[in-house]
Amino acid sequence: MALHPYDLYDVRSLLSEEELAVQDTVARFTDERVLPIIGDCFDEGRFPSELIPEMAELGLLGSSLPEEYGCAGLNAVSYGLICQELERGDSGIRSFASVQSSLCMYPIFAYGTEDQRKRWLPDMAAGKVIGCFGLTEPQGGSDPANMKTNARKDGADWILNGAKMWITNGNVADIAIVWAQTDDGIQGFIVEKGFSGFSAQEIKHKMSLRASVTSALYLDDVRVPEENRLPNVKGLKGPLGCLTQARYGITWGPIGAAIACLDEALNYSKERILFGKPVASTQAVQLKLADMARRITSAQLLCVQLGRLKDAGKMQPTQVSLAKWNNCRMAIDIAREARDILGGAGITTEHCPIRHALNLESVITYEGTETVHQLVVGRELTGINAF
Known part of the structure; x- marks a missing residue:
């Protein structure tokens, strides 16, 4: 049997039935509701706020928090898959969900009072409070x-x-x-x-x-x-704890952007005829496509293991830094290569690589720049803080 071009190691076989259902549900939402409008939204500089009620209805806001607060109570891997499929649409859509879930709902849940949880979390899960x-x-x-x-x-x-x-x-x-x-x-x-x-x-x-x-x-x-x-936290560990939650989702998101770019580059290279043959038949393009698939596969396996560690309560911030560094770099490089394969057509937002490449310039910077995450890993290896 032929391997799936965007899942060469059959990563989906590592997922539970619930995790598969979550991924498939969010993938349909992205295909049917995000992709038809997102190019125009990017051109217009407009956030598609009309999608918020649908995201809430699907349980994508605060998905990992307990059901007693109106949330879905999903595990960490499911949250990662949500981020991956949303960012396959656009980093801006995933950013909205990440901020709502990990940076706003999580601190209220983790650091707030029970009254604060009951007051805010159900309405935030329902998309009524942003x-x-x-x-x-x-x-x-x-x-x-x-x-x-x-x-x-x-x-x-x-x-x-x-x-x-x-x-x-x-x-x-x-x-x-x-x-x-x-x-x-x-x-x-x-x-x-x-x-x-x-x-x-x-x-x-x-x-x-x-x-x-x-x-x-x-x-x-x-x-x-x-x-x-x-009231339940003081010092930088409060906001940094929130950032660890959000960065975890960001490690998954760029995989979606990279898959979208590979998909477009692969299809375009098969259809584009130059010098009497498809561009995909050239060694240069096949080397680029193969390298994209290699890097996506590595990132997928990295994230599944990171998610399992998180669900087991064993995830360390350095592991999140390693994954964000690796996966953001992977995705931005793939977006640029895909843009190159598309040639002149690649500079328009009728195709996704330039949009993803531009978005990933922010994703690779926010919530810890690439350099910061490299230094976090370096500190773990040496025991010396180089900041």
Whole structure:
């Protein structure tokens, strides 16, 4: 039997029936609802918010959180497959789900009170409340400890001042999980859209993640009640714990983008006739296609094992760094090679490689640049922090 070109090692045979069902369901959603519109959304710089209710109906928001909060209660591998299939459509769609699930719902679940969980999580799972995650600052970048946003106690409330940058979902969010310096270390706060002094400004002129909302957040003497503080964590381990959850999903997402690019390059090279024969019949193109398949296969196996480790409670942040570094690099290289195989046609958004290549410029940068993840692995090997 011929091997599947996008699953040479039959990775699907390693998945449970539930995991297969999740992947197939999200794949259909991507094929039927995302792919027909996403090229136009990218061209227009528009996030397709009309898809949010459908994503919620499928259980894609907060999918790994318990069913008692209106979530699907899926395992880590299933969440990874969700990210993979969504990013096969577009990184912006996966980014929306990642932020909602891992950066907003997860901290409320992990660091919040039971009242906060009951108040926010069911509506967030249903897509009725959208969240964003406020950690990165204009001067901070890869150094989140260099945080200027601050919160001071004022009676029963907190007063927040500062700014956050490169915030996915910022202008469509109903709440922001904002991290701020306090006299007792970094703490997290649920800042609601209507709070006086809180505003979001959408970032325009992007050449990447154009089908995603990216914003700057501004906090000018924003009064936040004590019941909106996340009480069960202090210090950088709070936001970094959220980032580990999100980075795990990001390790899977680029596999989907890479598969989409390989699919288009393979089909195009078979159809395009040059010098009297298909481009796919040349050694140069076959070498490129084979290398794409090799790298996708390696990434798939890496992620399945990472997911199994996560489900077993054994996953370490360094393992996530290794996978994000490997898989983002894999995907961006494949997108560029696929664009090259398509020739001049590859520069238009009628084909997906240039869109994925541009999006992956952000994915390889956010939530830890490639260099940061390389240094995390280097620190693990040597025991020396080179930051």
